[in-house]
Amino acid sequence: MTREPAIDRSLGWFSVGLGMAELLAPRAVGRMIGVGDRSTVLRMCGVREIVSGVGLLSGRAPATFAMSRVVGDVMDLALLGASLRSPDSNPSRVAATATAVAGFAALDVYASKVELQSSMAEAQQDVPVHASLTINSPPEQVYAFWRKLENLPRFMSHLESVTEGPQQRSEWTARLPGGMQLRWQSEVVEDQPGRLMSWRTVAGSEINHVGSVRFEPGPGGQGTQVHVEIYYGMPGGPAAAKAAQLLAMAPESLVTEDLRRLKQLIETGEIATTQGQPTGKRSMIGRMFSAEES
Structure with a gap:
């Protein structure tokens, strides 16, 4: 595989645009994607998107910032799933947004794999x-x-x-x-x-x-x-x-x-796991949503 700078640039501009919208108009974005008023969470996501986008556009360490988008996609899908517990959410819009995020995630995974394979072997x-x-x-x-x-x-x-x-x-x-x-x-x-x-x-x-x-x-x-x-x-x-x-x-x-x-x-003789044990504290994602609901 060889590097795909056009994909990096496209994903970079998309990240910057989405991040600016989440940062400057979080309530409007929240209503559009069906999660309701989650201004704090969306602003945090916006900052993450802008950092990833600027990193991709800079052309420096593209594999690192492409991977950050994959991690961000996983976080976004988890956040969307957590939002369904709120009575303010719109399940149909959340489902549509999740489908879109999954589509971009597939593209991010491809871009990340290309960048990783071409740059990890070359890195000092x-x-x-x-x-x-x-x-x-x-x-x-x-x-x-x-x-x-x-x-x-x-x-x-x-x-x-x-x-x-x-x-x-x-x-x-x-x-x-x-x-x-x-x-x-x-x-x-x-x-x-x-x-x-x-x-x-x-x-x-x-x-x-x-x-x-x-x-x-x-x-x-x-x-x-x-x-x-x-x-x-x-x-x-x-x-x-x-x-x-x-x-x-x-x-x-x-x-x-x-x-x-x-x-x-x-x-x-074995590695301890938490599978099958009673649930403890809620995850950071769950806590962020519950904090905004209170």
Whole structure:
């Protein structure tokens, strides 16, 4: 796939126009799309749209801003669904708006995939990721679990599959927002059983990074300190990584969460989930709508 600047420009101008309408006339927009008077929420959406649009029009880090539109589409659909709980909503208009958002989401997913595939492989490895965690298990056992690469999708939430091949190489598939996938090849460049493993992506992959994981005895010889160090190629570089932190999508946050799942998996044999448990606090989206209704 090659970049599609015309699509980026079109989506950019659309985002700016929609964002200005939401920011300057939120009540009119709310009535038009059937959600009623949700001025605060719509103004927040307007700011997000303007930022995404200006980013796309600037031509800098288009993959980052194209992805931000995908995330925004998911948020918009969730907001529309939450609005149906309000007596002020117009279900038929909300349904029509949701259909339109879904259509734009499909275009955003396409644009994002094109930009990601063409820019992630080219991005310099200038985004560092460092994460550490102590696991109550000997280093040899933690290493053995990690070294069997097919185990990684069990605790790395973004991975769909890892298939080991000959010559220390493996095939990786990751999933991204909007149902997109990234595929790449990695090769192990250093392997010290029970102590260290390092790797790098192979030329021609859709993602570009190098990394290592060290397994050291914990304090007093108890457990294992796992240290992960990765250098990513992210479109937009460190600036894009900072922006990702605002969406809780920063690579360092994701790796830290993966290590926590690994700890649960090794220590208890399973990863704790909230499925089937009583509902706790309402989501931020639900709280925003209920706050405006009061």
